[in-house]
Amino acid sequence: MSILNSKIPEGSISEKWSNHKANIKVVSPANKRKLEVIVIGTGLAGASAAASLSELGYNVKAFCYQDSPRRAHSIAAQGGINAAKNYQNDNDSVYRLFYDTIKGGDYRSREANVHRLAEVSPNIIDQCVAQGVPFAREYGGLLSNRSFGGVLVSRTFYARGQTGQQLLLGAYSALNRQIAEGGVKMYTRHEMIDLVTIDGKARGIIARDMVTGEIKPFGAHAVVIASGGYGNVFFLSTNAMGCNASASWVCYKKGAFFANPCYVQIHPTCIPVHGSQQSKLTLMSESLRNDGRVWAPKKQEDAEKLRKGLIGPNDIADEDRDFYLERRYPSYGNLVPRDVASRAAKERCDAGFGVNSEGKAVYLDFKYAIERLGRHTIEKRYGNLFQMYEKITDTDPYKEPMQIYPAIHYTMGGTWVDYNLMTTIPGLYALGEANFSDHGANRLGASALMQGLADGYFVLPYTIGDYLAGEIMVPKIDTNRPEFIEAEKSATAKLEKLFNIKGKTPVDHFHKKLGHIMWEYVGMARNAEGLTKAIQEIQELRVEFYKDLLVPGELKNVNPELEKAGRVADFIELGELLARDALNRNESCGGHFREESSTEEGEAKRDDENFAYVAAWEFKGVDAEPVLHKEELVFETIHLTQRSYK
Amino acid sequence: MADKILNKIYVKVWRQNSAKAKGRFETYTVENISQGNSFLEMIDILNDQLILGGKDPIAFDHDCREGICGMCSLYINGHAHGPDTLVTTCQLHMRKFSEGQTITVEPWRVGAFPVIKDVMVDRTAFEKIQQAGGFVSVNTGGVPDGNTIPISQDDAEEAMDAAACIGCGACAATCKNSSAMLFLAAKVSQFAKLPQGQVEAKRRAKAMYAKMDELGFGGCTNTGACELACPKSISIAHIARLNREYLKAKIAD
Numbered sequence: 043m044s045i046l047n048s049k050i051p052e053g054s055i056s057e058k059w060s061n062h063k064a065n066i067k068v069v070s071p072a073n074k075r076k077l078e079v080i081v082i083g084t085g086l087a088g089a090s091a092a093a094s095l096s097e098l099g100y101n102v103k104a105f106c107y108q109d110s111p112r113r114a115h116s117i118a119a120q121g122g123i124n125a126a127k128n129y130q131n132d133n134d135s136v137y138r139l140f141y142d143t144i145k146g147g148d149y150r151s152r153e154a155n156v157h158r159l160a161e162v163s164p165n166i167i168d169q170c171v172a173q174g175v176p177f178a179r180e181y182g183g184l185l186s187n188r189s190f191g192g193v194l195v196s197r198t199f200y201a202r203g204q205t206g207q208q209l210l211l212g213a214y215s216a217l218n219r220q221i222a223e224g225g226v227k228m229y230t231r232h233e234m235i236d237l238v239t240i241d242g243k244a245r246g247i248i249a250r251d252m253v254t255g256e257i258k259p260f261g262a263h264a265v266v267i268a269s270g271g272y273g274n275v276f277f278l279s280t281n282a283m284g285c286n287a288s289a290s291w292v293c294y295k296k297g298a299f300f301a302n303p304c305y306v307q308i309h310p311t312c313i314p315v316h317g318s319q320q321s322k323l324t325l326m327s328e329s330l331r332n333d334g335r336v337w338a339p340k341k342q343e344d345a346e347k348l349r350k351g352l353i354g355p356n357d358i359a360d361e362d363r364d365f366y367l368e369r370r371y372p373s374y375g376n377l378v379p380r381d382v383a384s385r386a387a388k389e390r391c392d393a394g395f396g397v398n399s400e401g402k403a404v405y406l407d408f409k410y411a412i413e414r415l416g417r418h419t420i421e422k423r424y425g426n427l428f429q430m431y432e433k434i435t436d437t438d439p440y441k442e443p444m445q446i447y448p449a450i451h452y453t454m455g456g457t458w459v460d461y462n463l464m465t466t467i468p469g470l471y472a473l474g475e476a477n478f479s480d481h482g483a484n485r486l487g488a489s490a491l492m493q494g495l496a497d498g499y500f501v502l503p504y505t506i507g508d509y510l511a512g513e514i515m516v517p518k519i520d521t522n523r524p525e526f527i528e529a530e531k532s533a534t535a536k537l538e539k540l541f542n543i544k545g546k547t548p549v550d551h552f553h554k555k556l557g558h559i560m561w562e563y564v565g566m567a568r569n570a571e572g573l574t575k576a577i578q579e580i581q582e583l584r585v586e587f588y589k590d591l592l593v594p595g596e597l598k599n600v601n602p603e604l605e606k607a608g609r610v611a612d613f614i615e616l617g618e619l620l621a622r623d624a625l626n627r628n629e630s631c632g633g634h635f636r637e638e639s640s641t642e643e644g645e646a647k648r649d650d651e652n653f654a655y656v657a658a659w660e661f662k663g664v665d666a667e668p669v670l671h672k673e674e675l676v677f678e679t680i681h682l683t684q685r686s687y688k
Numbered sequence: 689m690a691d692k693i694l695n696k697i698y699v700k701v702w703r704q705n706s707a708k709a710k711g712r713f714e715t716y717t718v719e720n721i722s723q724g725n726s727f728l729e730m731i732d733i734l735n736d737q738l739i740l741g742g743k744d745p746i747a748f749d750h751d752c753r754e755g756i757c758g759m760c761s762l763y764i765n766g767h768a769h770g771p772d773t774l775v776t777t778c779q780l781h782m783r784k785f786s787e788g789q790t791i792t793v794e795p796w797r798v799g800a801f802p803v804i805k806d807v808m809v810d811r812t813a814f815e816k817i818q819q820a821g822g823f824v825s826v827n828t829g830g831v832p833d834g835n836t837i838p839i840s841q842d843d844a845e846e847a848m849d850a851a852a853c854i855g856c857g858a859c860a861a862t863c864k865n866s867s868a869m870l871f872l873a874a875k876v877s878q879f880a881k882l883p884q885g886q887v888e889a890k891r892r893a894k895a896m897y898a899k900m901d902e903l904g905f906g907g908c909t910n911t912g913a914c915e916l917a918c919p920k921s922i923s924i925a926h927i928a929r930l931n932r933e934y935l936k937a938k939i940a941d
Contacts, residue, residue, distance in 0.1 A: 090828070093828070094827075094828040097828055109749060109759065109810070109811055110758075110814070110815055112757075112758070112855055113751055113757040113758060114757075115752060115757070117752065117757050117758075118752045118757065127834075165829070168831045168832065168833055168834045169828060169829075170834075171831070172824065172831035172832070172837075173823070173824050173826060174824045174847075174882050176845075176848040176878065176881075176882065177834075177844070178844065179838075179839050179841045179844040181841055184835045184838055185835055201848055201851075202848060202852075204756070204852060208848075208851060211851065215822055215823035216826075216828070218815075218818045218819045218822055218823055219825060222820065228815075230812070253804055282751040282752040282753065282757060283750060283751055283752075283753060316691070316722075317691075317724060319722065319725055319729055319733060320725075321726070321728065321729050321732055322753045324753075324754045429774065430755060430779070433755075433772070433774075433775055433779050434726075434779065434781070436783060546740075548736055548739045550732070592740075594742075594744055595744050595745070599705070599805065600706075600808065601747075602747060603739065603745060
């Protein structure tokens, strides 16, 4: 019997959330005023949670490492947000969104959580509209939709190619209103260094003021981690430079289990890597696959000429183009889910059909859409993305197809949470990309925004009450308690340790090395031999890191290198856990592809008999092996089948 | 297409150890830079060189590196976000620079944005303007169905044009008066074009305007420099709309 209690409510799938809401405790307005909540991160999940909790009357302290909550990386999400509104009359429903998400996640997510997500999805759109989010409209003034990968209906709401920006600015505006009213105290340029627990409950954090370098304690009755995913463990990803997993990681080291770290999403349409000095990768929205057609040359000799720059893509006749997604998956075509599209691109490039000088790119072509719809329509739909592409590559995508290649984009794994979004530490919650619960082994496009806002606006504000109702007699947390003093000391010691190594190698060198190991052995295709090797190499890298790291500057001043050193120290440990989890999961599912487990056609092969579980890891020490706890996934509503998009 | 290599460039950059410290320019030589690199990748390379040489690297703000978070904020060769148009600093590429060139890098020079360190500035003043009224006062829950508020496509598009502001501060940094009018206008105009914004329109325009003045930003004298510097090409037509909104609110007083 597992020690994990997911607290899934009783009742049929469509009744669980209602039943649960009816049964959980509620805190009175007078008592809410006495309670404090800390929220880490101000992306969609964090900002929406902080604003909503403050509206309810709780005292909130919100933290972000950027200079403004508006800069959180949710801002960069381009394509859209899903919701089961069925405005298009195309037979969409809560059930269909639920089903698509479970299937898209390759049957590795928790049914009850996903159904709740689908249930609250329409409310998110209403909320955002009320805030003044300028969603795209039809001529009649009603909301417009587009399609995304992995589904057969049109349920994605969008604001040009800047949907994440507009939704975040909506949540940011709600947050600003609460800051102005005094319900939220906002701490920008502050980074969480440690979690403080008292008698096993989360009671506060230790943060570093990134301007003065001061280490400060903050107390609260509950702590919410909404600090995003861990994609930057790969060094090159579509994440922002500052995106990090340290908040989640210190919670892991304090006893919060970390679930399914091997589920990493590799996005098929990113601008390919150039040279060796690149700092990050840029995504081209999945929405482009609505109108763009993906292809590689049919003939090897054409691919070779393209790689040498002897010919251009427009020199290749239509009959010599291999629209491989349309060929392999006729019913979904260019709109297959991300994991499928990524592997198909890798397959073509590995087979020698890649088109850039490194042989690691395929085409995303708008020629056909421009012929069909006219340049003006395409410009209106994707103008900002085309502009972005041109600025980066110096190539005009209206005239020549985009070059694309898969890149690390999103992490489905994260801190383990129960149905209430509470971690294995009482009073500690994890929301949005930071938790693991809704996307299984692969996230569908336009679902990250949906989940972040669902958690923050409509789930946590209900479920946190169930815990806080039991805390109303607890006075304001005193940060002079020995637990805080102790945590402050250890946070200071951790930073001093990094600072005082005074070796010869700047932190980025270690980060790049880690990224190289991860991409090589723990990337798009994994096998036991490579993973074992990765674990060993990461351990060696950790030893080298603590021997030879060079952090310049001062401890008590702005010091980006010190910030990075702390994050990379955590990434090195997380990378090892990721590889361990990938090694343990000897099946292919969603974004996790084990070469040992594939069909004859090269498609991912799941093993439901042995792996239909959530792998939740318990920390036992940096040099000790973590302990695996299994949460069996019970499918009461959906029948498990091998995923097919053919 | 292989990118050309710049064998040698000179980077003349503002160094200032803290808000209170005296600043100065330092010039560094950077070699072997691919023109395919972004400007910030060039700074990364320079910083690596500084660290290995036992010096303190240049502190600068940056995050998403795809032109949307608004964190990057460098004044390059006399232009906010550098010589290219419609880009943020992070989207600027080295192909805009030539062999042997001296590139001058400064922080935003705005009184309301004090320097924190080197070319990193404190833009808390922008936060305060937003907190003064950049929102529709609706709580979570209890809102009507999204389609009960029809909005003409033109209005939605215009609202979106304004809402595209990334809050980087290039407008204020470029304005000879250090005015934040374009930043303020972007928010007020977004809500002015939407029915959701009407209820609080008067209060919003007055409160945000007053806050901007209080924080020490200068007045607008319609030079239009902000529009040219804006990486999201937000039009000064939104300033005109802000002025109308403000006037309407004042007349109603």
